[in-house]
Amino acid sequence: MNLKNMFLGSTMVAGALATSGCGGSGSSAGSTPPPASAAPAPLPNPSPTPTPVTTPAPAPAAPRPNINYDTGEYRNSVGAVSMNAITAYQAGATGNGVVAGIVDTGIDLESQEFGDRLLAASRNVAGGASVDDVSGHGTAVAFTLAGRRNDTGSHGVAFDAQLFVARGDTPGSCMQEMAGSASDGCLFSESAIAAGVDAARNAGARVINLSLGGDAAGNQVRQALARATAAGIIVVISAGNDGKADPDGFSLPALDAAVSKGLIIIAGSVDSSDRISNFSNRAGTGAAHYLTAVGEGVRAPGAEGMPLLWSGTSFSAPQIAGAVALLAQAFPNLTGKQIVELLFRTARDAGAAGIDSVYGNGVLDLTEAFRPQGTMAVAGTGATASTSVNATLSAPMGDAMTGSLQTLILDSYDRAFTMEIGGTVRSAAPRTMLASALTDGYRTLGAGNGRIGIAVTVAPGASDTAWQPLSLGIDEATRARGMAASIATRLSENLSFAIATSQSGTALAAGLAGASQPAFLIAADPTQSSGFAAAADVSAAIRRTFGQWGVSAAMERGSALDRAPEPMEAARGRWDRYGYYRSTLAVDRAFGAVRTSAALTRLDESESVLGAHFNGSLGGARAVTWFADIGARADLGDGWSLGASARQGWTRASLTAGIAGGGAIRTTGYAFDIGRRDVAVAGDRLALRISQPLRVASGGLDLSLPVAWDYKSSSVSAFRVQRLNLAPQGREVDAELGYARPLGEGQVSGNVFYRRDPGNIAALSDDYGVALRFSTGF
Missing domain, CATH: 2.40.160 (Porin)
Incomplete structure (x- = not known):
């Protein structure tokens, strides 16, 4: 059985967008790629404001107070901006130490965007000789997930994450994407996809990205997915680009509890204003497992390193996979199931209230995911803590300047946060x-x-x-x-x-x-x-x-x-x-x-x-x-x-x-x-x-x-x-x-x-x- 890579078409001149196959597309704004120094695109959300002292900040990853993450490069990274990834960056979470697996068309080995973060174990699982990408699709997906941060162009969501790349396209089925040409996409055999998932699992991946689509997954793929989820690995699968009411058949293992174990996310696409993309398959029957992220106008390099603008659920999936990497680094105690639950419960609601048939759980948003959830307790004590009032002074204490008091709290997920608890001491109200x-x-x-x-x-x-x-x-x-x-x-x-x-x-x-x-x-x-x-x-x-x-x-x-x-x-x-x-x-x-x-x-x-x-x-x-x-x-x-x-x-x-x-x-x-x-x-x-x-x-x-x-x-x-x-x-x-x-x-x-x-x-x-x-x- 062959599955088409989710790739809508090739780079086209004059900004035209060709659509063929069942997947995403890349386009330049004319025959010349957009310059790296292009002005930042308008932000769909306001820039993050300083965290109030009464609101806990994540403790595990060492914050980098001298680094300014709100740059032109960040603002060009539409997915990172939409999910407010700067919340994670300011807490010190950049994906460092987390392995993300990608089963796709490989990666551009000459690219400087990944450096030594590309694991040496990366390999071709479809019988080809090299992991080098000739399509450009795999490279763009990898960049969207983990492209480097270098103050130029744009960067990936988890720009310090390590990558394990399994090239799985059938040899000879892909054409290099050249300006003025088109492609019917790349073909992936079921055995190659299964081998790629297994290889990523064995390489220690915490999350596996499958920007693939097509008919229902066969037994080999389902078994490989079951082995991955049994190991606690989160799998993100694109919903498909046919504009249908339900996700692609290839993503439906998410609905099978024996396979998914609650660890498979179906990725739908929205634009930078949280509107469902016309091409994106909706949540439909997969609503409980469906999450959207920006999949339109995603800036990423192709096979020859040119920065292109890509669209498709192929590019919403790695946004979500990158968010998984950020949470996994920031909170290493979290299980895969807890990370998925966090992403779902903290997503921005869109469409009908609650889980709905279009947006599923909503739009990916890390603002709330990086805040304490549920009941909070002081670490090591079990004493309940509040972000509002933890003490009320009496009249003899009046306006006592309690000073800075920092402590660690654990939320209901046992995540540690640094909390400025001095700001939660309330002065006594003077009596009339x-x-x-x-x-x-x-x-x-x-x-x-x-x-x-x-x-x-x-x-x-x-x-x-x-x-x-x-x-x-x-x-x-x-x-x-x-x-x-x-x-x-x-x-x-x-x-x-x-x-x-x-x-x-x-x-x-x-x-x-x-x-x-x-x-x-x-x-x-x-x-x-x-x-x-x-x-x-x-x-x-x-x-x-x-x-x-x-x-x-x-x-x-x-x-x-x-x-x-x-x-x-x-x-x-x-x-x-x-x-x-x-x-x-x-x-x-x-x-x-x-x-x-x-x-x-x-x-x-x-x-x-x-x-x-x-x-x-x-x-x-x-x-x-x-x-x-x-x-x-x-x-x-x-x-x-x-x-x-x-x-x-x-x-x-x-x-x-x-x-x-x-x-x-x-x-x-x-x-x-x-x-x-x-x-x-x-x-x-x-x-x-x-x-x-x-x-x-x-x-x-x-x-x-x-x-x-x-x-x-x-x-x-x-x-x-x-x-x-x-x-x-x-x-x-x-x-x-x-x-x-x-x-x-x-x-x-x-x-x-x-x-x-x-x-x-x-x-x-x-x-x-x-x-x-x-x-x-x-």
């Missing part, structure tokens, strides 16, 4: 302090008999009872004592106890101690708050007095709050919660008109660090923090009072997600206030506070991150310790002036505040505002 402080619509209800006090905050009118933290006015805070808890009781003259929901243990302890200080809406006392977004679940406190001394202990269970990473969930106000436990031991003593206090607090966070959450890709950090607090309040007489407090924190973070490392962090906070009662009328109060909320002064996380991957052993070959800095550039300082006075049966109050670097973020505009409130009993 005034709106949350006013808690419009909430009511605080309380009752007591001197020994037991109960206080509850509810939201009237809600369909379900909404429990909120206790909301106390500017005077209520100084009278709170037992009322500062949900339930508080004096067990004896020297012993009192309180429990609460949705209120911190430190506030409970302060209430039991009768700590008197002005209440402010914005400028908080850092020793009485978490310093980060948190919600207390349950708390308890106990206090015992020993003469002038008071000793208090408090326990609290709650959750650090992290705004949801998904935009829609965040817009709905959904928070992710990470549990913590807090315990405090405090002592206080009055020295005349001065009351002093000191406290030691331990904060245990199971999945956060000072309220910041780090995904497993950044170690899944947890932390233990010790806070040392001091405070004093003096009654200066004549209604004046002066208060000050300070907090110093030491945090030790540990990692839980298989990444070695940890970190030490130091935090600070302070507050200073001065106030006076009975300024204008009896019972009024004027107060001013300056405060710095809790802020990281120094420190961060030291992470031992994978930076090199060994595909041979499928393991990390190198780690590097990198610092995730958590100290912000901004420093929030709050100033607030508050005034309150009785009015009828209630109280009217006003507050003016100013926040510099809100949320410890230097780039944010300063925040300021005014609040007026009226409250009354009922």
